[in-house]
Amino acid sequence: MENIMAEENKSHRASPPADAQDKFESSKMHARKAAEDLRDAAGAIAGEYRGKAEQAWNDARGKAEHAIGDARTRARTLQDDAEEYVRENPTKAIFTALGVGFVLGLIFRR
DSSP, rough: OOHHHHHHHHHHSSOHHHHHHHHHHHHHHHHHHHHHHHHHHHHHHHHHHHHHHHHHHHHHHHHHHHHHHHHHHHHHHHHHHHHHHHHHHHHHHHHHHHHHHHHHHHHHHH
């Protein structure tokens, strides 16, 4: 009798009931759906942040290009002013250049 009961318990353990199998399949399906929803949401968030990063990069690039343009303009203006000063005051320019060269020579000699 004990052998028969033991065999019945083994047979019940070997194959799960159909209701449990259906619940398991349903759980798997819900888990897959949740994973897909999570993946889609993560993709949307990543796309949003990618767009924000590109916008910030473009803004920074535009500001840098503007700053470079301003620096070039200032350098040209400074160069033009220096050339004009040298044309108007050649003696002062020569002595100034000699003085600056002498001082730099003393500094670099040490």
